[in-house]
Amino acid sequence: MSLQHSVQFGEFILCPVNQQLQTPEQSITLEPKVYSVLCYLLANHERFVSLEELHQQVWAGRVVSDTAVRRTISKLRAALQDQTDTPQYIQSAAKRGYRWLQPPQPFHDETAFTARTADVVVPSRHVAVESAKPERSTQPHLSTGAMDKASLAARWPLLLALVILLFAVIAGFMYQHHTSSLWQRGDPLRTIEGEKLSLAISPDKAAIVFSSNSTNHPGQELYWHHRATGVTRHLTSGNHQIMWVEFHHDGQSLFYHDFQQGLYQLYQRPISANGQWQGPAKALLAPQPVMFQLKQIPNEEKLFISMGNKDSMQIQQLDLTTGELEPVTHAVIGNTQDYLFALSGDSSMLAYLRMTTGQPQLLTIMHRETGRVLKQTIYPDRVFSIVFVDEERLLILDEHVLHLMHWPSGELQALDSNRGEHESSVRGLSRFVVRSGDNEWLQNRIVGDVGGFVNHQGPIGQFTSRTLLNTDTQTNAMYFTTEPDQFLVVERNDQISRLLLQSSGGRRNTVLEVQDEQLSVQGIHPDGELVLLLVNRKPHLFNLPQGKLSPLPVSSHLWQQAMFEASGEAVILNYIEHGTPVSWRYQLDTMQSSILHQGERVVAVLASNEFIVLRQDDQNFARVRDGQQEILPVQTLQQFVGSIHVRDTKLYWGETDLKHTWIYRYDLARGELEQWQADRRQMLQSFDISPDGQRWLLRHTARVDTQIYPVTSKL
Structure with a gap:
């Protein structure tokens, strides 16, 4: 469902070329389904349009829920800043559907759209487009040659805008190529074969410890690997299920939790610089129903843990000296999972992801000491890893893309794909990203022909x-x-x-x-x-x-x-x-x-x-x-x-x-x-x-x- 020409209603102009709503102040690009619903309502503005009719006409008979249609209407209302109680554009009535209130009027000044579109894509070209507009003729009659020249002059702004758009596409391609060059993977480390779930790097960056299964050990065991020599040691064996590991800030011990008999046990165990245990493991807490991420606060005897039960999980702070637990995040309702988090370089800020049943996933950045929320934004995709790059930027590894986020503005920049080459390929090829030095990182990635x-x-x-x-x-x-x-x-x-x-x-x-x-x-x-x-x-x-x-x-x-x-x-x-x-x-x-x-x-x-x-x-x-x-x-x-x-x-x-x-x-x-x-x-x-x-x-x-x-x- 689409339009052939631009139309105007209220303060808005709808352009079918770019599916945008235009006002003197802004341009709003509509999602395809939102645009199609708007076009259908405009074409049938004399009457109510039912949900079933929208199903058949906009979704072409494909089976979708009424909730999906209503959500599309809500998105359209949001773009129009229309209120349900005092509507200016969309009237709704129970059991009747929706009716468009403002009759659309034809809009003929298409050059206004090309100028605005060029302004959005390449701001520096806006003046050139505006200056290329022909002046209106005051002559009562034009000869054939003059009409041809006038016609050419009238088309010139559109041609110029197309050239600008072409340059914008080329620039966008070059930008995407440049973006991928910001993140360059080298040759993989020579370690054991198996699925690696978590990784920790020693404070001196010389060694890593990771949890992995292998053909010889069916459980999820710990391995130590020296980066310079390539030596790999098997730290645990038997039937462990170690899901997360973290170095103490002095590099002389490891924290890890082991899943046994339906519960998670948190341990600390001393380790030498060459990957040898220096004593037995010490249990730090009573067994817990659910435990996920661990993070030691640099230069402090405190450990952050995401833990809880099946219904709720929050981030807690464990004092390693006294053994006391103190909640860091709080939830006022049940079925809330604060499962993944990151600390800034100076440990002053905490970023964490919260999943609540029936609500969108939220990314929150807060001041660690005061608990003051600095930013909260919806992040829709499943996330595997978040890391602070600096005070204003985060690396977010989700199931589709590795993003660089400027959290104060919410801007995202794609660095690396996290799925196969085709749309039906496996998602979540990488599960963690760990800083290993200045402008250096370690990233795991699934290899081979796997299906997940x-x-x-x-x-x-x-x-x-x-x-x-x-x-x-x-x-x-x-x-x-x-x-x-x-x-x-x-x-x-x-x-x-x-x-x-x-x-x-x-x-x-x-x-x-x-x-x-x-x-x-x-x-x-x-x-x-x-x-x-x-x-x-x-x-x-x-x-x-x-x-x-x-x-x-x-x-x-x-x-x-x-x-x-x-x-x-x-x-x-x-x-x-x-x-x-x-x-x-x-x-x-x-x-x-x-x-x-x-x-x-x-x-x-x-x-x-x-x-x-x-x-x-x-x-x-x-x-x-x-x-x-x-x-x-x-x-x-x-x-x-x-x-x-x-x-x-x-x-x-x-x-x-x-x-x-x-x-x-x-x-x-x-x-x-x-x-x-x-x-x-x-x-x-x-x-x-x-x-x-x-x-x-x-x-x-x-x-x-x-x-x-x-x-x-x-x-």
Whole structure:
């Protein structure tokens, strides 16, 4: 949906050449969908346009949620500075849609746009464009030759603007090329093969310590590497899962945390300059449910740690002298994760990333001592590493790009791609960047033909007969349908989530697409036609044959999980309220909802009065029947329990300890338990059982190799 000529309404002029809204003060470039919606509203300004009509006309019949359309309208309103309560341009009415209030008028002075466009791209050319405008003739009649000259003169500003635009494109290309030259990777260090998750460099920059798995040691172990000699030493062995490592500021000891038996233990251990342990490890804290990044404050006996539990994680300061913990960041609501942070060179500023359920990810820069927030901005992409370059600039390594950010202004400059050459290639090739000197850095990067995640299916009871499913690296999750050899696949590319139907041979068909929204499959109705989804934590039903997405009319909680009853007559919805699990039952035919259970998470529903819960205190399964609870003689052993399913009278679930994957089956009628184990180094991501209970489907991490590259920069 587009325009052939420019139009004017209110103080705005809409130019179809560059899809810009122009005012005397500014030019606003519209996103493609926002521009298309505006054009359609302008073309139909005499009447209301419904959401369904916008679906069909702007999105060309592609299935998108009503929320995505409303968000596009909100973006258009923001560009127009239009208010919903006192609208000047867009009127909305319940069940009717949207109506454009200002009739558009033709605008003929196209040279105004070329002048403004040239002004935006190359400011120094604006005077030349303006001076090239022909003066209006006062003659009542022109000869043919004079008309040709006048026509040429009238076209001259447009031609000049095109030349300027061409130079701007060439300059932009040269600028991008120059940008990439700011970040030059050298030859990789000669270290062991394996996936390297974290890296620390000694204060004298002579040695590095990293955590990695290898073919000889399936766990995530510590290695010491001397940069000058290339000597590599194996520091730990056995069955460790060391996720993060950090040097003490004197270089004489290491901090690291080890994940064992579902908890994280923080250690400090002395080490020599040649990579030899000088004594036993000392536990610094009691075991913690969740622990992520570590950072020693230079020249202070204090350690910053991001830690907490499954629902909330904040940055805390550990006094190494007294052992006291003090919170650095605070959250007033639950489901908040302050997971990644960086300290400035003088330790006066702290930058950290916060993820809160149902809200955009925030990057915050604050004064460390006073807690005063200096800057807060939305950063939409998943981030692996942030580092201060200087007081005003940050390196931000996200799943797409390594950015240099000038945080006071929010300006971003791309330094290095963090994905493969093609759009469908793996994202997040690098996971960390560490300063190794003045204008020198160390960066890890995945090498070889890897996919990041692998999808396997196989018969119940064994792993040896499994087969690899044909999926690409962008697959977020995969599920069985009621049809043989057909699967539901969830993908997310950039800001778009898609639901696809895929055959076992690899053929795919997109059935649903939502923009700027998180999409997860929760279950398939027994009839095979309805798919239960969470879209931004809101429950929806998607009708596969009709291609129709419908929200469930339930309260606006941030639902964490949803499932069908075994009969398909109702949907069960779970959320957390003040740390306590609450489950609701929504009856599909009557559209009535009521609380089903509180205190434990409902994980499977056998009938309207019978369901399975996972107890929080002892991680035991229990069957609740007519309000009476019976503890089952099975206990989950690991913290990370995957999807839980009931097929016939059997209960299935998957577990992972970040090193292995197990699948369990418990016969509710006979009381029998079976267990079978996947290969090592295959961490469980998602798990499903076919409707007939004959096959399993796993998505897990693939084996990858990362190398460490020295980088020279001109930042």
